[in-house]
Amino acid sequence: MDGVKTWYLADDTSHATTLVRKLKTTDGITVNFWVETTELDPTKVSQAVVDTLAGEFVSPGKIYDMLKSIGGPLWGPHSYSNIISGSDQPIDIVIAKFNRGSGMAGYFYGRNAFKRDLQPYSNESVSLYLNSEEMYLHGTDGLNYMRSGMAHEAMHMQNFYRRGVSQGLDASYEFETWLDEATAMMFEDFASQSIVENFNTIRDMRFYSYVSFDDRIHNCSLLEWNTTSTCNGYSIWGSLGGFLNRQLGLSFYKHLLTNFSSTDSMAVLDSSIRATAATSSFQQQLRGFAATSGALMKEPAPVGFGFPSREEGGFVLPVIDTHAFLTNSNQLSAVPAALQPYAYVPVVRQNVTGMYSETVKIPPNSSLSVVIQ
Numbered sequence: 001m002d003g004v005k006t007w008y009l010a011d012d013t014s015h016a017t018t019l020v021r022k023l024k025t026t027d028g029i030t031v032n033f034w035v036e037t038t039e040l041d042p043t044k045v046s047q048a049v050v051d052t053l054a055g056e057f058v059s060p061g062k063i064y065d066m067l068k069s070i071g072g073p074l075w076g077p078h079s080y081s082n083i084i085s086g087s088d089q090p091i092d093i094v095i096a097k098f099n100r101g102s103g104m105a106g107y108f109y110g111r112n113a114f115k116r117d118l119q120p121y122s123n124e125s126v127s128l129y130l131n132s133e134e135m136y137l138h139g140t141d142g143l144n145y146m147r148s149g150m151a152h153e154a155m156h157m158q159n160f161y162r163r164g165v166s167q168g169l170d171a172s173y174e175f176e177t178w179l180d181e182a183t184a185m186m187f188e189d190f191a192s193q194s195i196v197e198n199f200n201t202i203r204d205m206r207f208y209s210y211v212s213f214d215d216r217i218h219n220c221s222l223l224e225w226n227t228t229s230t231c232n233g234y235s236i237w238g239s240l241g242g243f244l245n246r247q248l249g250l251s252f253y254k255h256l257l258t259n260f261s262s263t264d265s266m267a268v269l270d271s272s273i274r275a276t277a278a279t280s281s282f283q284q285q286l287r288g289f290a291a292t293s294g295a296l297m298k299e300p301a302p303v304g305f306g307f308p309s310r311e312e313g314g315f316v317l318p319v320i321d322t323h324a325f326l327t328n329s330n331q332l333s334a335v336p337a338a339l340q341p342y343a344y345v346p347v348v349r350q351n352v353t354g355m356y357s358e359t360v361k362i363p364p365n366s367s368l369s370v371v372i373q
Helices: 047-058 063-071 132-136 139-165 177-195 201-212 215-219 233-257 265-276 282-295 322-328
Strands: 004-008 014-024 030-036 091-096 106-108 126-131 310-312 315-317
Touching: 014 047, 014 091, 030 047, 047 063, 047 091, 047 139, 063 139, 063 177, 063 233, 091 132, 106 139, 126 132, 126 139, 132 139, 139 177, 139 201, 139 233, 177 201, 177 233, 177 265, 177 315, 201 233, 201 282, 201 322, 215 282, 233 265, 233 282, 233 310, 233 315, 265 282, 282 322
Parallel strands: 030 091, 091 126
Antiparallel strands: 004 014, 014 030, 106 126, 310 315
């Protein structure tokens, strides 16, 4: 029966689903919405919820169209026999109940594009997966987060085709996890006001958690992706990605997505920054971000600092007033013995009046920024 299908999730469990919506994008791609049959319920995943998600993804000017305008097709031609065809592939969005404790709101998994003789648990589909419980256990916030989550996972889907399949299927040009996740959150940021007005995951979730997390989060290596410890990558790279979006804009982001100048992700990021702002670099942008977030700088911030609002190409990035998070921030309890790669340590001196002086020792190959406000 066309309207019923069993899907494998990332943990290899099988889930029976029902096809609840089938639509066409503006360029004719079929998009199927599947819901785990036992989750189809007015108190769980209702038809109204599915209609909301379908509209956000497929309607003109929404997620699919924004993705194509920024980074090209989500799937297309290739010359490989071990993955599914590059033509006439629908996009499947599967809403299922993930195992408790999975910690995932949604995901894209490249294995599903491989044929089953290589990957027995492949769904042989261009598909992304959403956790149904996130939609009904957290009310409006859960649904808003899931709407933004579709955009996030669809960017992973696009990255896989653009940087993996289209570039040789050997993973050489695929972003390392930290940059793959950063670009997905940066797309959420650009698309936010077109998806849910007055809701922005960078401002309302990533940066909030970044400044209110354990005080050690600043001294985390940016190149080590972690989601469970103090060094939460979503908080770190969501916040830093939002800074780069506002400082460098849409042309930088587009350049980054299609930059194949190196197989080293940091080299790619740095070269895209330099291509957009010739006198800048990743190190300089990191200094601006560190000074902004470490000091919770007031708006309007000086040029090169802050999270100013930005509008271009039909996209709106709302201002993030970091000073508004002052009461949420955790001050540093102790200066660490060592500074991690691409990390920083904010040290605050409060209620200083009159003449003030202090001698500060900094590690080799590091820099010092002083913010007075």
